[in-house]
Amino acid sequence: MKYEAIVLGVSAGGLKALTTLFTNIKDSFKIPILLVQHMHAGSDDYLARYLASICKLTVKEADEKEKIKNRTVYIAPANYHLMIEDDKTLSLTIDQKVNYSRPSIDVLFESAVDAYNDKLIGIILTGANDDGARGMEQIKKAGGLTIIQNPKTAEVPSMPEAVTKRIKPDHILELEAIAKLLNSITI
Amino acid sequence: MSSINENIEIICLLEGIYQKYGYDFRNYSQASVRRRLKLKLNSSNLPSYSAMLHKVLYEKDFFDSLLLDLTINVTEMFRDPTFYKALRSDIVPILKTYPHIKIWHAGCSTGEEVYSMAILLEEEGLLKRSLIYATDINELVLAKAKEGIFPLEKIKEYTTNYQRAGGTESFAEYYTASYDAVIMKKRLKDKIVFSQHNLATDGIFTEAHLIVCRNVLIYFNKELQNKVLGLFKDSLIRKGVLALGSKETIKFSNYANDFIELVGKEKIYGKIR
Known part of the structure; x- marks a missing residue:
């Protein structure tokens, strides 16, 4: 198996998109998923509890210094950036907002490239700004796999569209097809 | 992408900063330091971290600006309002039992949370x-x-x-607005003493009833986290209170057994001996 981790960025329209994606991911899905969903600074761990209830994977808010494990989804906590260290542990920071966002998708993706090089899959779904586009460019440059939700059918197209302005993504797909692709390449 | 060479260059740069200026970033979490250095x-417009090291060693002004960035x-x-609520309900009653109260706010940055505490x-x-x-x-x-001056747009x-x-109260009681900024009231400032202290290299600062250090430990590696938590333990009075950031914990450190949880969810701990 070539790929060792998936980084996933989503913003406006995210809850619906994530629901479709995670209900279609196989119970046996192995590699870790690190997720940034833009959210309000005061949000609690609702998203983690919700996603845990609709799929068989372990879903949790990321803790600092936590070792990344298989079959687990890590969600960036509200008001913290999530980063990956070279030893595959997680870091949280309260650094400046990036693209008006904390957590920022670019911050996660760029650190993930440092840690995983070409063994990384980057995914951008629905969203209203351009956070994540730079990170996807780095993933592509490092030889990782880049996937975006088809902007034509995304609830808010700006975020996946912003990726296409920087790179030609390897796959432009509907949500169900993204799940299918992930199921097939990460067994 | 980080190459092996680039990582070596960063190690040399951090070592150079330590040798020359005494600031020790060698035990900081790498990813965040690397991101800041990359920016x-x-x-x-420097070609490499080796070139940056040279500039750091020979140009103090450049180092000063890098230090600020790092x-x-x-x-x-009042970042994390629920934390302050817990302080009021669970910690203030403890503080009320002391005739004089000393609080150490470590890693106070530009002071927003210190003024919150004073209020x-x-x-x-x-x-x-x-x-x-x-x-x-x-x-x-x-x-x-x-200075205690903050942008009006944040208010x-x-x-x-x-x-x-x-x-x-009304929050406006605590500042005076002028043009596009507010200045915090003098009666709050009078109760705060600001001093330079480096958690990575300096020792015990004071004997405190309460130590507040929020979202600083997340920037340190395990080793430095342990060292700093030990410093806090030694700086607290018996039954003193330690308040960390909402994503920080004492649980997996060397000092887990020296503290009990007072408000677990808000990461507020009490020293037991």
């Missing part, structure tokens, strides 16, 4: 017998904290935080 590399942390007044103490009738020692590694942010957000944190 500096791009903005200063150490500035952003914060807000809370005043509303609880404790400010007059309290003294807050606010420290940070970075003298430039300390100077800002001491709406801070007011919301203040109210969520259980504030009992």
Whole structure:
């Protein structure tokens, strides 16, 4: 198996998109998923509890210094950036907002490239700004796999569209097809 | 992408900073340091971290600006309102039992959370017998904290935080607005002493009833986290209180057995011996 981790960025329209994606991911899905969903600074761990209830994977808010494990989804906590260290542990920071966002998708993706090089899959779904586009460019440059939700059918197209302005993504797909692709390449 | 060579260059750069200026970033979490260095590399048009090391060694001004980039942390007044609520309900009653209260706020950055504490103490009738020692590694942010001047555009957000944190007055009581900034009231400032202190290299700062150090430990590796938690343990009075950031814990450290949880969810701990 070539790929060792998936980084996933989503913003406006995210809850619906994530629901479709995670209900279609196989119970046996192995590699870790690190997720940034833009959210309000005061949000609690609702998203983690919700996603845990609709799929068989372990879903949790990321803790600092936590070792990344298989079959687990890590969600960036509200008001913290999530980063990956070279030893595959997680870091949280309260650094400046990036693209008006904390957590920022670019911050996660760029650190993930440092840690995983070409063994990384980057995914951008629905969203209203351009956070994540730079990170996807780095993933592509490092030889990782880049996937975006088809902007034509995304609830808010700006975020996946912003990726296409920087790179030609390897796959432009509907949500169900993204799940299918992930199921097939990460067994 | 980080290459092996680039990582070696960064190690050399951090070692050079330590040898020359005494600031020790060698035990900071790498990813965040690397991100900050990368931003500096791009903005200063340098070809490599080796070139940056040379500039750091021979140009003090350049080092000063790099130090600011490496150490500035952003914060807000009453960040995490539920934390301040817990302080009021669970910790203030403990503080009320002391005739004089010493609080050490370590890593105070530009001071927003220190003024928040002073406001809370005043509303609880404790400010007059309290003294807050606010420290940070970075003298430039300390100077800002001491001024107590904050952008007016932030006040709406801070007011919301203040109210969520259980504030009992009108938030406007605590500052004077002029043009596009506010300045915090003198009676709050009078109870705060700002000083430079480096958690990575300096020793015990004071004997405190309460130590507040929020969202600083997340920047350190395990080894440095342990060292700093030991420093806090030694700086607290018996049954003193330690308040960490909402994503920080003492649980997996060397000092897990020296503290009990007072408010677990808000990461507020009590020293037991």
